[in-house]
Amino acid sequence: MKKLDRQRALAIAICCAVVLLIIAVITTALTDEEDKLEALPAATLHTESFKYEPMDGLSTTAPQAFVYDVNEDKFLLLKGEDKVIYPASTTKLLTALLALEYLSPDEIIICGEEVSYIESGSSIAYIKEGMSLSVEMLIEGMLLPSGNDAAYALAAATGRKIAENKDLAPREAVDTFIERMNSYAKEIGLCGSNFCVPDGYYGDEHYSTIEDMMIVSRLAMKNEVIMKYAGISEQFVVYESGESNTWVNTNLCLDEDSPYYCRYINGLKTGSLDDYYNIICTASFGEKDCIIGLFGLETKEIRYSEAKKLAEKLF
Numbered sequence: 001m002k003k004l005d006r007q008r009a010l011a012i013a014i015c016c017a018v019v020l021l022i023i024a025v026i027t028t029a030l031t032d033e034e035d036k037l038e039a040l041p042a043a044t045l046h047t048e049s050f051k052y053e054p055m056d057g058l059s060t061t062a063p064q065a066f067v068y069d070v071n072e073d074k075f076l077l078l079k080g081e082d083k084v085i086y087p088a089s090t091t092k093l094l095t096a097l098l099a100l101e102y103l104s105p106d107e108i109i110i111c112g113e114e115v116s117y118i119e120s121g122s123s124i125a126y127i128k129e130g131m132s133l134s135v136e137m138l139i140e141g142m143l144l145p146s147g148n149d150a151a152y153a154l155a156a157a158t159g160r161k162i163a164e165n166k167d168l169a170p171r172e173a174v175d176t177f178i179e180r181m182n183s184y185a186k187e188i189g190l191c192g193s194n195f196c197v198p199d200g201y202y203g204d205e206h207y208s209t210i211e212d213m214m215i216v217s218r219l220a221m222k223n224e225v226i227m228k229y230a231g232i233s234e235q236f237v238v239y240e241s242g243e244s245n246t247w248v249n250t251n252l253c254l255d256e257d258s259p260y261y262c263r264y265i266n267g268l269k270t271g272s273l274d275d276y277y278n279i280i281c282t283a284s285f286g287e288k289d290c291i292i293g294l295f296g297l298e299t300k301e302i303r304y305s306e307a308k309k310l311a312e313k314l315f
Contacts, residue, residue: 040083043209044192050075050211058313060306062294066210067310070218070289076314081210084192085295088271089123089250090213090280091200092142092151093220098177098184099154102161105136105225108240114156114170115149119201122148123272125247132241140229140237143269144247148199155198174198189215200271210293217280217291220268230267230282252304253281253311260304264311272300279303285315 051074058067064080103109110132118124125147127133133141133153141150152174159173160166162180181195192209196202208216220226233254238244250272252258253265264283268291271278277300281292292310297303 041204041207043082043084043211045082045209046189046191046211050214052078054078055314058310060294060310061302062297062306064210064295066214066291066293067314068214068218068291068293070221070291071287075214076290077310078210080295084207084209085213085278086204086206086273086276087208087213087295088200088273088276088278089146089148090216090269090271090278091195091198091206091208092146093226093269093280094181094185094195094216095151095154095198096139096142096226097188097216097219097223098181099135099139099158100223100225101184102158103135103154105134105139107135107157108132109135109138109153109157111149111153112156112170114152114174117152117170117174118148118199122199122201123250124148125150126245127153127239130241131239131243133239136225136228137237137239139225140232140235141247142199143226143229144232144235144249146250146270146272147247148201151199185212188219201273210295213280213293213295214291217268217282217293221282221289221291227267227282230269251279251281252300253279253307258304260301260308262308262311264315265307270300270303277303279307281307281311283311283314288315290314 053074055076058077064085067077068075115127123146125141125145127149138150138154141147155177156170156173159177160168163176185193190212193212196206234248236246250270252260253262264285265281267282268280277297278295283290292307294303
């Protein structure tokens, strides 16, 4: 009997130790997350506050996030909005918007040296110097495989249009684009962002805010060319110069064969840096349209599962 009591006591002690260990791990993870968020620079917020009416039961593990009701013009969820975010490839939404201010979708672009400006480890659309693609296809190349090469090709072509100089050197053309990108950002209502590259693959000086990225996303959602491609999961493409490729969207919420597929999600853009994953999704059902933005998640998989969870909660 005493032996049985000792075994029971040992089992209880082990269970208690496991529970305490789990609590310690969770507490440490939450503390680390809070420390990371606290370390971020403060965001410049809009002087005129956006309407915010929290929706019951709407929550996310993302350190920074928003859910925005397009029809009602209000936030349903805001988290970590007082700190800057690093937009990564969600920057390409602004790149596309600005390019379409100067270039026609069917205009043909001969890609140059600028496609080699991408950083090592970049996501690419497999575009090389000398290849020809339409502006519309370059936008698709940014949105589906998240091609940094497509972003630079588009930036250089737009930069030359801005400068009204078709012979402008690639580096100068890209720099011209970035300068206009920042002034354009202010024109459309952004107040807390600074953009250094067209693809978003940069350091701490390339940043934005929850509020600013909502504005960019809302404009992108209204753009026919962007939305034509933002919801495509995979497409076989043939460049104007004859090369072919199959582009696969980095947003697995659009892939019907993925466990993260969500029938309500119809766009928009992912973004990735080292251990820092973002996703901006447009989600619709009936006459209701929403935008979900998640920033700073630790893995790709978590961003998809969190986006799906929020979309399903919304509808």
